[in-house]
Amino acid sequence: MLNDWLFIGLxxxxxxxxxxxxxxxxxxxxxxxxxxxxxxxxxxxxxxxGDTWVQFKAQYYNFALVxxxxxxxxxxxxxxxxxxxxxxxxxxIVGILFIEVLVIGLVYAWRKGILEWF
Amino acid sequence: xxPLQLIFxxxxxxxxxxxLMVVTTRNMVxxxxxxxxxxxxxxxxxxxxxxxxFAVAQVIxxxxxIAILMIFAIMLTRxxxxxxxxxxxxTWPIAAVIALVVFGLIVFFVQGWEKTVSQPxxxxxxxxxxxxxxxxxxxANQYLIPFEIASIxxxxxxxxxxxxxxxxx
Amino acid sequence: xxxxxxxxxxxxxxxxxxWGLSSAWISVIMAALGVLVLSGSVLLVDILLxxxxxxxxxxxxxxxGPNRLGPFGLFQPIADVIKLLLKEDxxxxxADKFVYNLAPILALATVxxxxxxxxxSVTVVGSTINVGALYIVAVGAIGTLAIIMAGxxxxxxxxxxxxxxxxxxxxxxxxxxxxxxxxPVILAKSMSLADIVxxxxxxxxxxxxxxxxxxLIGAQAELGRAPFDLSEAESEIVAGFHIEYTGxxxxxxYAGELLHALTFGGLFATFFLGGWRGWGAETYPILGIGYFFxxxxxxxxxxMWIKYSFPRVRIDQMLNFCWKFLxxxxxxxxxxxxxxxxxxxxxxxxxxxxxxxxxxxVILYFVYQAVGRYARKERQKVADPEKVQVNFRVRxxxxxxxx
Numbered sequence: 126m127l128n129d130w131l132f133i134g135l136x137x138x139x140x141x142x143x144x145x146x147x148x149x150x151x152x153x154x155x156x157x158x159x160x161x162x163x164x165x166x167x168x169x170x171x172x173x174x175g176d177t178w179v180q181f182k183a184q185y186y187n188f189a190l191v192x193x194x195x196x197x198x199x200x201x202x203x204x205x206x207x208x209x210x211x212x213x214x215x216x217x218i219v220g221i222l223f224i225e226v227l228v229i230g231l232v233y234a235w236r237k238g239i240l241e242w243f
Numbered sequence: 244x245x246p247l248q249l250i251f252x253x254x255x256x257x258x259x260x261x262x263l264m265v266v267t268t269r270n271m272v273x274x275x276x277x278x279x280x281x282x283x284x285x286x287x288x289x290x291x292x293x294x295x296x297f298a299v300a301q302v303i304x305x306x307x308x309i310a311i312l313m314i315f316a317i318m319l320t321r322x323x324x325x326x327x328x329x330x331x332x333x334t335w336p337i338a339a340v341i342a343l344v345v346f347g348l349i350v351f352f353v354q355g356w357e358k359t360v361s362q363p364x365x366x367x368x369x370x371x372x373x374x375x376x377x378x379x380x381x382x383a384n385q386y387l388i389p390f391e392i393a394s395i396x397x398x399x400x401x402x403x404x405x406x407x408x409x410x411x412x
Numbered sequence: 413x414x415x416x417x418x419x420x421x422x423x424x425x426x427x428x429x430x431w432g433l434s435s436a437w438i439s440v441i442m443a444a445l446g447v448l449v450l451s452g453s454v455l456l457v458d459i460l461l462x463x464x465x466x467x468x469x470x471x472x473x474x475x476x477g478p479n480r481l482g483p484f485g486l487f488q489p490i491a492d493v494i495k496l497l498l499k500e501d502x503x504x505x506x507a508d509k510f511v512y513n514l515a516p517i518l519a520l521a522t523v524x525x526x527x528x529x530x531x532x533s534v535t536v537v538g539s540t541i542n543v544g545a546l547y548i549v550a551v552g553a554i555g556t557l558a559i560i561m562a563g564x565x566x567x568x569x570x571x572x573x574x575x576x577x578x579x580x581x582x583x584x585x586x587x588x589x590x591x592x593x594x595x596p597v598i599l600a601k602s603m604s605l606a607d608i609v610x611x612x613x614x615x616x617x618x619x620x621x622x623x624x625x626x627x628l629i630g631a632q633a634e635l636g637r638a639p640f641d642l643s644e645a646e647s648e649i650v651a652g653f654h655i656e657y658t659g660x661x662x663x664x665x666y667a668g669e670l671l672h673a674l675t676f677g678g679l680f681a682t683f684f685l686g687g688w689r690g691w692g693a694e695t696y697p698i699l700g701i702g703y704f705f706x707x708x709x710x711x712x713x714x715x716m717w718i719k720y721s722f723p724r725v726r727i728d729q730m731l732n733f734c735w736k737f738l739x740x741x742x743x744x745x746x747x748x749x750x751x752x753x754x755x756x757x758x759x760x761x762x763x764x765x766x767x768x769x770x771x772x773x774v775i776l777y778f779v780y781q782a783v784g785r786y787a788r789k790e791r792q793k794v795a796d797p798e799k800v801q802v803n804f805r806v807r808x809x810x811x812x813x814x815x
Contacts (some may be wrong), residue, residue, distance in 0.1 A: 127293065129540055129542075132538050132539035133528050133539050136447045136451070136539075139448065140451050143455055143520070143521075143524070144521055144664050148513060148664070150660070151498070151659055153658065154497060155501055163502050164503065164505040183319065186312070186315050186316060188584055189361060189580075191401065192308060192584065195587045196307065196308045197308075198394070198397060199587070200303055200546070201380070203543075203594065203603060204296065205380055206597045206598045207373050207377050207595055207597065207603055208375075208377025208380075209373045209750075210757075211374060212754070214755070217754040220750065221750060223391065226391075226397075226398050227393060227398060228247060228550065228740070231395070231399040231740070237405055239365065239408070240732070240735045242731050273511075276511065286704060298543075299547050299549070300546065302554065307549075307556060308553070311560065311579065314444060371542075
């Protein structure tokens with residue numbers, strides 16, 4: 126089994142070399158003429174006003190939260206799906222019960238208005 | 244030194260180094276990114292233990308959901324990204340001595356225990372660990388009850404987080 | 413010459429064995445060569461994709477596209493690459509240098525490593541790990557992280573805003589997309605992509621059409637393409653999370669996006685269109701490579717077709733669509749597919765196929781009715797405003813309610 130992962134490990138090491146090369150080559154070939162006006166952050170052609178840290182909406186966090194719970198659920202479901210042939214019918218029913226408990230959570234989040242974007 | 248041990252030492256060194264950077268870095272977003280590297284190192288350790296499923300589950304849940312949740316949380320709070328306080332506690336020599344002693348004791352006991360092996364036992368032929376995990380999760384005499392309780396636990400966590408995050412208008 | 417890749421592989425192995433290397437070293441060197449060949453060919457196809465994208469968008473918009481450089485404009489991407497390599501690299505002030513440079517590398521690298529598990533023919537596959545489907549989800553999760561890094565490291569509030577919206581969209585649509593991947597896993601009883609392709613004697617798009625469509629919609633959202641491209645909405649937040657990237661770093665994001673689209677085309681072909689399967693693909697593996705490439709390019713063309721035909725949706729419409737429609741729908745399809753698969757375990761295959769297809773059509777019918785009712789209610793709300801309850805308090809001595 127580890128031989129399969131060897132390919133992936135080598136790919137993780139070798140694949141970034143191409144983008145790194147694509148960044149290193151311009152650092153050799155391209156002109157370098159920095160001046161303070163060019164390095165200013167972009168704000169539609171006007172001077173930057175205020176800090177980069179603006180108060181962001183809490184809605185982003187709500188969605189990430191609901192996503193986390195569903196992510197864990199889905200990861201649990203994958204071994205269940207792989208073992209389908211060996212499961213009796215009640216094994217399938219139990220898995221669906223697992224899904225339905227989290228559907229209750231989704232409906233709760235829906236009714237409480239967590240999934241709104243104001 | 245087999246190549247597996249070499250890779251293990253390298254990956255463990257990276258993981259521990261990144262974990263050290265998590266707690267010593269002053270910038271919180273940088274700390275979150277070092278945490279991502281730590282979690283990735285743990286995933287590679289799972290692969291070395293021939294538990295491929297747990298490696299990808301680690302990446303999906305910890306890096307893909309929890310790390311992103313943490314980064315969102317850091318960016319949603321204003322102005323506490325920099326910690327100007329002192330990095331080192333004044334009682335650090337005593338803490339270092341205690342840590343070394345505990346480490347020495349753990350190494351001594353783990354090496355002395357006869358069940359510690361340097362190579363995991365190979366699977367019997369025809370044994371597919373992933374399929375067995377799936378069957379075990381829904382078998383009544385194995386892990387069915389924890390499986391269902393896990394779903395209720397997730398539901399409780401979701402409801403709890405919603406109650407906390409809910410804006411009572 | 414039915415299987416050139418395996419032939420060359422065995423020839424190289426015999427050369428290395430002749431040099432006296434141990435078998436462990438041979439497998440490492442062969443794996444490294446395989447990685448180099450795979451990454452190299454994927455990147456070459458990526459450069460071709462720039463030309464394909466520009467020609468196809470031009471045809472959709474009733475114009476010609478690049479046609480000056482080389483026959484049919486085929487050398488245009490080479491000119492683009494040379495131009496991007498020679499552009500000055502402007503780093504915005506206050507940007508976190510390491511993370512700023514790491515983000516485009518990660519964005520392209522995560523797309524390249526996806527190709528490690530996709531079976532290109534019956535004998536050519538990078539790695540047959542038994543968790544291929546989850547590996548794809550995991551790599552997608554790392555790609556999400558690359559976008560946050562890009563947005564944060566640019567020290568620009570528009571980049572950060574664009575990155576946040578893009579990530580919110582990507583994680584929302586990851587849920588229905590991963591559940592849509594779970595359905596072929598149930599049908600094939602294995603997570604390994606090679607097994608999923610090998611068990612598609614009938615393509616899974618026939619067995620699970622709703623899952624295929626949901627996967628396609630999820631892919632469109634993961635790629636950040638229209639109708640879900642509000643992170644690149646030029647009129648709103650200018651280019652989203654890659655505003656501050658110039659030259660080749662922007663080129664890496666752009667090339668990464670195109671390659672990601674082709675990768676999703678390849679994944680759709682693997683999960684639902686039978687991958688490399690076709691007439692004669694088992695005996696002549698080189699035909700398998702051809703079939704896979706044709707199917708992947710066709711799905712890439714469908715993704716482009718959707719991109720250039722639809723207007724943009726608002727972010728609240730998009731998130732509502734995901735969480736309140738797609739997720740319940742795909743969970744329903746999953747439950748029904750799981751129960752039907754178990755109930756029909758001994759049944760001959762053609763009955764199985766027909767029952768699955770029929771169940772999907774029944775679900776589609778109910779969905780159509782429900783959506784129709786919802787649309788009619790929404791239209792009525794807009795059309796007859798006086799039917800809507802309005803309560804307001806008049807600020808006078810006698811507070812009254814008008815409705």
